Amino acid sequence: MRLIDLANPSRFLSVSGRFMPWLIGATLMAFAVGLAEVWFAPDDYQQGATVKIMFIHVPGAWLGLFGWVLMSAAALGTLVWRHPLADVTGKAAAPIGAAFTLMCLVTGSLWGRPMWGAYWVWDARLSSVLVLFLMYLAVIALWRTMDDPTRAARAAAVFTLVGAINIPIIKFSVEWWNTLHQGASVLSLGGSRIHVSLLVPLIVMLLAFTLLFITLHIAAMRNEIMRRRIRTMLMLQADAIGP
Amino acid sequence: MQLGPYAPFILSAYGAAVAIIAALVLWVVLDQRQLRRMLEEAEAKGLTRRSAQPVGGQP
Secondary structure: OOHHHHHOHHHHHHHHHHHHHHHHHHHHHHHHHHHHHHHHOOOEOOOEHHHHHHHHHHHHHHHHHHHHHHHHHHHHHHHHHOOHHHHHHHHHHHHHHHHHHHHHHHHHHHHHHHHHOOOOOOOHHHHHHHHHHHHHHHHHHHHHHOOOHHHHHHHHHHHHHHHOOHHHHHHHHHHHOOOOOOOOOOOOOOOOOOOHHHHHHHHHHHHHHHHHHHHHHHHHHHHHHHHHHHHHHHHHHHHHHOO | OOOHHHHHHHHHHHHHHHHHHHHHHHHHHHHHHHHHHHHHHHHHOOOOOHHHOOOOOOO
């Protein structure tokens, strides 16, 4: 089976339905291993036990960004190829990306208070992530403002692509501006700056949260396809009844 | 595992993460249940999609 075959909604429903139990199992297993790693991870020599917040904060940040990149790729599919499954991909990813961005903001704030002495500062990294969260809310609202999913998809796609400018701003904000938020430490040109005893649990938790994102996204896509089928059936019924 | 003096911040962060993930999972599951029910009701009324209709329109 080629990847392009999945672009057919019926085929997608059939294949994803078969994969779903395996995805759920893999997600639960990854979380079991990840949380055990977190439990036994040592404290940081500077930050003490608060470093444990990193294991949920960093995945939240990564998936908040990943969600928007995924939506941007889907937006191209909507505008260039006008593919309905691209609309579905974008719409289903928005609430999930918003939730992970919220998780990043809340856990970051709770990490900031003991380390920086403040829950919030208006530095470039924190502000740009807050903008990302607001953009997620805006795109969800945009989807809800129009009854016709095709029209809503085009408007949401344009907004998503314009908003994608914020992604490199978030990533490089700690290099371009003087921020209270620390610089890149997981991925940097000189390799990771995190000790292996903390890096391993972080990578396992990143994998677990990414699997959770994929599982929820596929489930939300299946829901959206079902919602459109019901809408089509009701519209055909209304057409049959006539004015 | 000793969380030390910052335990309330660490536990609050994990609590918030669990609450957000639980809300997300609940949203997907409840949405799926509601849509399945609506689809079953529509099919019970004899409604079909265009691709599932016989040539010549709705039966």
